[in-house]
Amino acid sequence: MGSVYLRKGSKKFWIKYVQHGRVIRESTETTIIADARRMLKTREGDIVKGIPVDPDAGRITFEEAVVDLLNDYSMNGKKTLDDVRRRIRKHLEPYFGNRRMIAITTADLRAYVAKRQAEGSVVRQRRKGKSAVAPDTPEERRAVSAGEINRELTALKRMFSLAIQAGKLTHKPHFPMLRENNVRAGFLEHQHYLAMLEHLPACMRPVVTFAYVTGWRINSEVLPMEWRQVDLKAGEVRLDPGTTKNLEGRVFYLTPELKKLLADQRKAANRIQREKGMIVQHVFFHDGRTQVGEPVFEAGRRIAPSGFYHAWCRARVDAGRPGSIPHDLRRTAVRNMVRAGIPERVAMKLSGHKTRSVFDRYNIVSDGDLRDARRRLETRRGVLGQ
Secondary structure, eight states: OOEEEEOTTOOSEEEEEEETTEEEEEEOSOSOHHHHHHHHHHHHHHHHHTOOOOTTTTOOBHHHHHHHHHHHHHHTTOTTHHHHHHHIIIIIHHHHTTSBGGGOOHHHHHHHHHHHHHHHHHHHHHHTTOOOOOOOSHHHHTSSOHHHHHHHHHHHHHHHHHHHHTTSOSOOOOOOOOOOOOOOOOOOOHHHHHHHHHHSOGGGHHHHHHHHHHOOOIIIIITTOBGGGEETTTTEEEEOTTSSTTSOOEEEEOOHHHHHHHHHHHHHHHHHHHHHOOOOOBSSBOOSOOOTTSOOOOTTOBOOHHHHHHHHHHHHHHTTOTTOOTTHHHHHHHHHHHHTTOOHHHHHHHHTOOSHHHHHHHSOOOHHHHHHHHHHHHHHHHHHHO
């Protein structure tokens, strides 16, 4: 049987009970004996049910939970490790620091969200040259995007989950996630694609064509591609497992257009190797030529994501597509595959989409599709009328 007692010099009650033959003494953190007895009965009931009892459960602090989270990110090699460090340092730690995790409630989380939204409005007003006052309109409160706040809450939620897995907590509060409205609907019709090619540097055009056909991600899949991943004889190009966003390998069998494009790239790489004595490792590289007003890069040097994006930004203005982004090529490729009659399951495999929901967001309907539907309906009605 357990017991409730007072330690010498302490006003708070302690309880004593036995688990697996080991005597455990635990502070109840209360001066009310009835609450102490209820806590003792709870502990004894858990022991009878076979539930592990840890006196330290619930005492984990925010700082300890941060260490567990960063260890988890590091152990699993997550690319967002630096990003989550920044979110914790700038936003989560100033608000939740020096607190026990068990003391963080749903009400605290809502207060945090309100604070972040208010901070956003202050930033927006300062940029306009106004004084930092409380937000007046919903538009001002959305200055910090819902996505930014949700990513911060997601990191905190993961900290709770890891603490529960380790037996340091028994439950977590409800997290009031915000509704995000970040679905982009941009894509390139063929004439827009040709206009972009016309205004891009020559060495960047193969990148755009490859992404326009395959739908592969430019920064993480197209630009880092090496010649060891290309087999021109077999007519295929592969992505290694672990290098893609969903960590799965992928193969794309080359169309005649892509096969010629990569063959031309191979010839240019061989020419640079002969002239400069350097091995061109990457498929997409600078050719050493430049247009007026553009930076000069060494021939054979890999095209960096930042360099490609800056070239894209200049070209989209000249092409009359100021709002276009490189990711529009991925959406366009998915849409073109479906319109060409490729089964959606196969198109998902080619483009590297793992979930159907994201794929459906990319399969965008254009005005041309709606006009085509009208023509089909008129044809159908004409047939029935006869």
